[in-house]
Amino acid sequence: MQELIEKYLEHGFGSMNKNDFEVFIFNEIINSQEHKDKSNYELSFFLKIPEPKIKRLRYEANLKYPIDEKAIKQEIDKSLSHAKVNANTLRCIELCLENEVARRYISAIMKKEYRFGDSSFNTEILRITIDDYEYLLKQIYAEEEQKIEDLLKNTKKDFKSNAFKDVLTEIIKSTTDSAINLSLSGLLTLFTTL
Numbered sequence: 001m002q003e004l005i006e007k008y009l010e011h012g013f014g015s016m017n018k019n020d021f022e023v024f025i026f027n028e029i030i031n032s033q034e035h036k037d038k039s040n041y042e043l044s045f046f047l048k049i050p051e052p053k054i055k056r057l058r059y060e061a062n063l064k065y066p067i068d069e070k071a072i073k074q075e076i077d078k079s080l081s082h083a084k085v086n087a088n089t090l091r092c093i094e095l096c097l098e099n100e101v102a103r104r105y106i107s108a109i110m111k112k113e114y115r116f117g118d119s120s121f122n123t124e125i126l127r128i129t130i131d132d133y134e135y136l137l138k139q140i141y142a143e144e145e146q147k148i149e150d151l152l153k154n155t156k157k158d159f160k161s162n163a164f165k166d167v168l169t170e171i172i173k174s175t176t177d178s179a180i181n182l183s184l185s186g187l188l189t190l191f192t193t194l
Contacts, residue, residue: 004028020064027061040098055100062101073140075102081183093133093182095126109139133182134164141184 007024010016016024029035035043040058044051076095079102084094097103103119103126110116110132117128128136171180171190181189 019060023057023060023064026057027065030058030061055098058098059100062099067101072099072102072105075099076106076140077183077185081181081186082179083182084179091129092127093130095128096124097126098124106136109136130165130168134168137184137187144184 004024007016029047030038030043035046038046040051040054044054047054075097079095079097082096085092097106100123103123106117106126110128113135115132115135117126117132119126121127180186
């Protein structure tokens with residue numbers, strides 16, 4: 001309560017408008033132990049406000065009270081651990097990202113090289129090609145890139161090519177499930193078990 005009062009009085013009594021006050025309170029709620037892993041739907045139900053308002057508040061809270069890049073990468077990694085692969089084409093990886101800051105982080109990385117993801121079907125689902133996934137992985141986990149390259153070179157199974165895209169496509173073809181763990185740890189596990 002003391003922190004709330006101090007924040008409210010920071011620029012003088014009454015200077016914090018209603019929206020800024022709501023964003024501050026919302027940020028405290030989503031960072032609390034009890035609510036930090038709740039989905040937008042769960043928060044909407046808990047706070048009794050529409051889901052679009054939850055999305056707006058979450059986005060504003062992440063801008064006003066920024067989360068560090070490490071936390072954004074963890075959010076992306078969590079999403080990658082539940083990625084889906086389009087079984088028909090084997091060229092499209094689908095990620096579910098509720099956090100708009102994480103989606104925009106990915107978009108910003110990809111735009112640097114004139115790449116893009118498709119989220120036209122649903123703003124919380126991002127579809128990227130395997131080529132773009134490889135690029136994204138190298139950008140997010142630059143410090144781990146050599147480890148991935150070494151694992152690719154040392155795989156016990158013979159592939160037509162040791163190129164990342166080809167090995168990943170072969171792995172995807174061999175799996176019966178459309179969900180695959182494409183997080184960094186998931187990839188390292190996949191490549192070490194080959």
